[in-house]
Structures are given as C-alpha cells and as structure tokens.
Amino acid sequence: MTELRQDPTTDDWVIIAHERAKRPYDYVMRREDTSSPAFVENCPFCPGNERLTPPEVAVYREGSGTSSWKIRVVPNKYPALGPHGTTEERVVEGRFRAMDGSGFHEVVIESPLHNQTLSRMSTSEIESIVRMYRDRYKVLGRERETKLIVIFKNHGIAAGTSIEHPHSQIVAAPVVSPQITKKCHVALEHYKKTGRCLYCDINEWELDSRTRLVTESGRFLVFHPYASRYPFETWVSPKRHNACFGNIDSEEIRELGKTLQWIMEKIDRALGKPDFNYVFHTAPVEDEISEHLHWYIQIVPRTWTLGGFEMGSGIYINTAVPEETAAFMRTI
C-alpha cells in the first residue's frame, strides 16, 4: 500500500508509492562516461576566455595574471534579474501586478578546470566555493532591494543546464515568494507552539530515529527527509541554530567543504554520476536572525520527471522510500 506523508516544513502531502517503488539500485544511471578535456577553447568559463563573460565581481586568485584564478564570480550574461529598474509594483492593463526584474543574477565559476566535478574536488576547493557563496551573500544581502537570496547549482542537461564547465548561480530577488512565506509561517507556528525551531527539532528527530540518516559530522547532519518529494532527495542541515546561510561561521565553512565533498562523491558512486540540482534554503533577508528559521542545503539527483499530476495538484509522487534510499546510501 502507498502512503501519504506530510512535509512538516510546508504542510505539503507527498505520496510515497511503495507499491510502484523501485529498489534503490534501480535508480543507478547506466551511461557512458564521456569525459571532457580540462580545457575547451570556446568555453566562456575556461581560463583565457575571461573576455567572453561580463567583468568579474569577485575572484579568488592564486597568482597575479588575469587567468590565474581559482574561483571567479561574474554577472550572468543573460540575467533573470538585473541591477536596473525599480522595485515599485505597477499595474498592467488596469489589473495585473508586475514590477521590473530588478535584482542580481551571478554565476560562480567553481574551478578553472572544465571537467572538474564537486565529487572529485579537494575538500579545500569546495570549502572555497562555500566561502565565496558566503562572501556574495554578504554583498548581495546588503543591497537595499534584496529580499531573498537563492544559491543553487544545476548540473547536467536533466538538471537544466547545457554549460558543462562547473558553475553555480546566485539570484538576489526583490520579492519573497508565497512558497517561502508559507514555509516561514509553518515554522513560526511551530515556534509559537513549542518555543523551538522546527528545523532544530527535525535534526533531533532524524538523529533519534537514524533510519533516514546518511551521516552525521560534528556540525552537520545529512539525511533523506521524511516526506522527500524526489528519490534520493538529500538535506545537509547545520546542527547550530542559524536562520541565515550568510551567518555561517569559519568552522562550519571548513566542515561543510568536507561534508559536501563526501556526500557528492557518495551520490556519484551510488547513482552513477547523475545530473543533480542543489539549492541553499535560507531565511528571507528580513528574517536573517529569526529564532524559527534555519538554513539548509537540498540536493536533488535528477532521476525523475515532473508530471502533470504534480503540476496540477502540488502533490508529488515519490517512487522511492526515504528509509530505503538512506539505508542504501549508508552501504556505499
């Protein structure tokens, strides 16, 4: 029999379809390992091609030449939001609400190597990427109009990118979406009722049950959430209560480098280097020091396709059971 599970962070229902569930190893991608070269002449993100991107807004270097960078941040050449216009709402055709696409959309070029992946990077390289995310969060969060910062990575065609060179993206948006508002509301209700942060509680519950836990380090938990929307959906959640990723401390940055490297390598080995997304969930800028919100990373291997049922209902059908996929990960 299948089961409906309610996501404690959103009140959303997820269908865990036991009956149609594949076993965890059914999700392993079997595809050719088409390894690319370390440098591609016409790749806009490869060293030496810096002129092909807008001028950089931040960089970590290891030498003094234009191309001797380790990580480079540039404005997206085709931004979803840009630093122009106002954030005043306007009324269109006498009835619809709109505003300028005002904000920031940056690309973090994670490595000079075209064929690098997170799972093969050193922990200190990933640590630097996390530190760069934090630096950019701080800068973009200070912009007057920024209400929400979303740091995310699309890796591979199935995850929404055709650019192979390792990169992630940061969007600073002038609105908070109803989806985020709802999560804030759910967390606030929990806080009012219990005096505790919902996500700190979830961390405790997962530590307590251990059935969905993938690993625990000194400062982070890695687990497959109870009401996972997607097979092998993975959360990396800090143990320390902190609403805002921008307030991550140096010890956490160091440990997150290790933890991300470890889990990405596990996922690559478990599922055969799947395409994936990750996204940093962090409080809206105005709630950065709230008692009831908590930042975390959601990693989503792309083994599934969004269908009409999910689009129309908001109810996701997950064909894998989180307890089984987490147990599988622990064996890798």
Add this chain to the structure above:
Amino acid sequence: MTELRQDPTTDDWVIIAHERAKRPYDYVMRREDTSSPAFVENCPFCPGNERLTPPEVAVYREGSGTSSWKIRVVPNKYPALGPHGTTEERVVEGRFRAMDGSGFHEVVIESPLHNQTLSRMSTSEIESIVRMYRDRYKVLGRERETKLIVIFKNHGIAAGTSIEHPHSQIVAAPVVSPQITKKCHVALEHYKKTGRCLYCDINEWELDSRTRLVTESGRFLVFHPYASRYPFETWVSPKRHNACFGNIDSEEIRELGKTLQWIMEKIDRALGKPDFNYVFHTAPVEDEISEHLHWYIQIVPRTWTLGGFEMGSGIYINTAVPEETAAFMRTI
C-alpha cells in the same frame, strides 16, 4: 529588462526573462518523426492485450468483443493511491503525520490505435475522451473519501511517461494540497472584494486585451496566461461560470472536443510535436458548486527543465513572453 509578473490566481511571482528570451520559433523541436505502428504486440494498452491490465472499470464500445472498445478505463497497475486503507491520519515516530495512500488511480486508454495522437484524432473521438473523463469524475467524486480529483495527461518521455500508447490518468485523492487551498483562498478573497469569480474576470480581461488570446469559440477561450510559468503554457477556460469539471454540460463537451483537437494540432504544428502535459484544474469536491472557483485546462509543452532556482524559491523563470508566443500561435 526582465519583468516580474504576479499570477493573479496564486499570488506567485514569475520572472519573464525578456533579455534571455528566445523568439517563439526557437522553441520548435527539431526531431525525427519516429512513427510507431498502430499495433504493438507487447503493449498492455493495445487491443487483444486486455489481460495485461487490471479489469476495466469503464468502457465505450463499438462492438461486442472484448477488444472492440474505443476508450477503456482501467485501474493503474502501479497505483499512486488505491482503494484500501483508511483516511485517518496517524502519527509516525511520535511526530510526523501520515495516512494510507487511499484513493483511486485510473488510466484512460484513449484509443485502440497505438500511434494515435490527440492532434490527429477526430473531434468526436476527443469529445468521447472528455465525456469519459466526466463519467469517471462523477463516479470517483461520489466516493466518500475523495477530496480532490486530478485528470491529467503525460505525453512523451520529457513529460514523464515511457508508455507510448495514448493514455491519460485520473487520481482521486483523500487530501486537498496546500497549493490548491491557496488557490481557493486567493479566489475567495477576489470574490469577497468584487462579488465576482476571479476566473470569469480573467476570461474577460483576456478577451478585452486580446494580446494573449490564441482563439475564442462560443463556449471556450484559449490563451497564454499573463504570468505563464512555462513557455507556451496554454489555458483552455470555459466561458460559463462553473467550479467543477464534473458539471460540464453536453454542449460544452461537444465544443471542448473541437477546441482541444484544434489547439493540440496547432501546438504540434507550431512546436514540432513536443512532449506535453495537460491537467484539468477543478474545485475540490466540497467546493463543486462554489461561486468563486472555476475549472480550466492547463496545457504545458515540455520545452523547459525545472532547475534548482525554481525548486528552492517557487519563482519560475519563463524565457518566453506570453504576448509573443500567443501572437506566434495566431499565425499558425
């Protein structure tokens, strides 16, 4: 400059990314026309293979033999929800909420022909499919535990199905998702403020503006909504106020057969037979006769991929401009 548009039915913000916008014809799929045969020996939905599916729950026939059906409805062999269990909530591990996956999940086999498509069917064939949807809505809506009925179609791999034989699906769920609750709330607020149905108003606004209108028939409007989440997202909306698809009348069924055939053929011609989803949005069962809700069909060609930004923020980036795509459709 890009633009943020607010969806009047959900309050969601959508980014219309003018700057990165492709022109409408950039979305045309260029792929081989791999035409399948009309009958495939091991296809569980082909006539003669009825034993490969669970026994049918409804059928339209044109003769008396087992295989002489025109449309056949069977329970899904791997259902997301099934007619067993209870709809009582339970508490799992002392803190999470769950319930049995109780409900119905049916497959509508739309044609005996394996290689048939909606765009090539006659209008009377599509009319029969719509009538069958209505019949099943009536039956499933009477089940005590049904709270929401979702009728949808996934066509093609990119849309989430690997089964080629033309089919759609119906799920009767024992919960109303927060996404639907939110839409009901937004519509109710509009009703309280104006005394009018939001969707009747949207129909009027689209008729008024005509910039996003694809076509108008006696009983339906076809348009690309103002805050489309996806390129070429298309709504088919009845002019008559009616919250519930199950209450569609015979005149509407007849005309919807024509309208759906017309728009699917246009989409196939405009975009090169894309994979697509459609989903019937209809009021929760308890709101079937409400003054403020309104059923409609959302058609979504799969020219896009969900990325990490959308997953994390609930804000969709649409790289096409609805006014431009609708104008393009009018030229087809």
